[in-house]
Amino acid sequence: MKTKSPVIWPLAGLGALVLLNAVFNPGFLHITLLDGHLYGVPVDILTQGSRTMLVALGMTLVIATAGVDLSVGSVVAIAGAVCAVLLQDGHGLATTLAAAIGAGLLAGLANGLLVARFGVQPIVATLILMVAGRGVAQLIVDGQVIIIKSAAFDYLANGFLLGLPFAPLLVVALYAVAHFTLRRTALGLFIEAVGDNETASRFAGLAAARIKAFAYVFCGACAGLAGVLAAANIRAADAYRAGENMELDAIFAVVVGGTALSGGRFSILGTAVGALLIQTLTTTMYNLGVPPAIAPVPKALLIIGVSLLQSEKVGRWLGGLGRKKEAT
């Protein structure tokens, strides 16, 4: 028997939230075509949510190996700082992108080595870079907020391709590639095996340490690219604020999407829906004028709700209610 798809609940949550918005704000779902480009709140959500989606994609694999990466927010800041400095010095877009993503890869490699090679607890290992990474980013930009003036760079976050916003298109394409790669090769199985029982996986002949390290490297690269998009979005590198709390949003997206923090089974589609759910909530609160200081509260409530729906115990309880109703 196949277990019920874990995507159902976050999808239901997303649907409910969109419906709620549409009822109280009839313009919410309104999409207009202006100069051949799509505009509207849903488009905004996709554009703004693309960075969280990207970071959450990498985080999914790390969490599937029963780990976690707290350093992604700092890696976003580092990558943004690298972009700003290189563009300022007149380097081309390709060099800049390669350097920024390379910085993310390196950060991931450092995390991966600590966790997989030296057996440091993932929370501790990535906490190091979470704290130190912001300092590194500050060093790169010399404590300044650097304004970026590059039309090509700007296009990455704010441009349109065939009328559609470029950033979400890029992220969706990456999700598709990741899904294809993980499921058509045995990589997805290996990651799930290591997350489910690392000792047994090693005894079955899997290179468990290498598989875990790969997850962190991939996560670092995703965070690096997200850093590029974040810097391009505000046309500046802000080492202090860029990627702030992004690790939390990403972890939320993964968990809400049905991948358990204890590792094992993961769902990329679930993560995408989870990330959109969180971005929709953020946008909703912004539109409702909820002060940023209070904003985490509804977010927390939503996450509790979805997590409860996913828990086996609550599921059994709900199932029990259903059965009782049938009986009467």
Add this chain to the structure above:
Amino acid sequence: MADLLELRGIGKRFPGVVALQGVDFTVRAGEIHALLGENGAGKSTLIKVLTGVHPADAGEIRFGGQLIRPGAPKDAERLGISTVYQEVNLVPSLSIAENITLGRQPGRGGFLNWRAIRRRARAALARLEVDCDVDAELGSLSVALQQMVAIARALDTSARLLVLDEPTASLDEKEVAELFTIMRKLRADGLGIVFVTHFLDQVYAVTDRLTILRNGQLVGEYATADLTRLALVGKMLGREVSAADFSPGVVAARPDQTAPILTASKLGRSGAIAPVDLAMHAGEVTGLGGLLGSGRTETARLLFGIDAADSGRIEIKGAPVAIDSPRDAVRLGLAFCSEDRKAEGILPNLSVRENLIVALQGKRGALRALSRAEQAQLCDHYIKALRIKTADAETPIKNLSGGNQQKVLLARWLATRPAVIILDEPTRGIDIGAKQEIEQLIAKLRADGLAVLFISSEIDEVVRNCSRVLVLRERRLTGEVAGAGLSSENLMHLMAGTHEN
């Protein structure tokens, strides 16, 4: 004698499986009652229903005449039903006294009364005539003593019914005898004891009555003395068994001495096993005998690259090889079925299919993925060939019974087409029917030309399956027997160190 416990018409379903159907089970006060059946017969489920881990879907439970519905292990405990599981469920880093009273420590207002804790622990242990320091850390004790502590803990709740779920699986003979003495004493005190075991000797040694389950249904309830061993096995298997089924026919002849596939010379690791010489030939089952802790598993772990050897070398077909990890070993054509299925074998939340293909896929690498059709074909083949009982290949392996999980793990290794396979206690904790199937499988592997290293603590099993046995004692190789010298007596003498001619 009054019926202490009465289960009527118990039914329980899990997704895709009917685990129990209309099962009756009665235990009297002052008796030891064996609960028997093959793997997947429903013994564990019945005990979980009784102890409130999985509430039943149908039927009723009466305890001391009262209708009860235990919804959680705590409910059952409060009523006087205590359970000791096969794996000791205690906290190794706490003291014996703390473990015995954990969750019900005497005290007031959040403060513990340490004197009362120690007193109660001592009283509980005294009842079992176990003498040990109640302040000692539990983890420092032998498994047998930990088992005693677990029983003491169970009795501390003024239990009237004690459920022992395979308590003897990791005990040696002397410890088993001690446990039986305690069980008889508790029986004399008027306790009802449910005893789950796979060892038929033990059933006849200590039980008064027995209940047999098969495929989730009741086969019957018998007085132990009225049932011959052969009849008992027949009822468990659902067919009449002749003694011939278990005799090997011909003692497996050693194949003509060809060059060995695998040789280890002076392979050792300090603290684990003194340097061992070992040669394995195609088409031969080599036994590795010895008591628990004699260094059998340690030797296997060195061969398979799990632990690093600090002396010696391994050659495969005459060529020296470096085996630094299980991955190296698998690529060189080795396979290793660990004795600890749960911790080192299964990927519990993944499907039967994924568990089955993972070693082969690991050998091929991530990029050369097996196609869906290839996976389905492997699963079909092995589920049929090994008679694996599962709803389908997509069922999570944790939903299977122990014996079927073991078969999936065997299939995992056979799928890699190994030249050498190491089986560490492949029949531990599984019932007689599955045991027999696994022994037949070993014979087939030998016929197919594999070199098999067979590790078991059951002497008869070693004698039946092997043509040559290396005996370990106290972490060193003490002897090798083959041919006419291969008898239970010889092996026992070597294992016990009484081989003084």
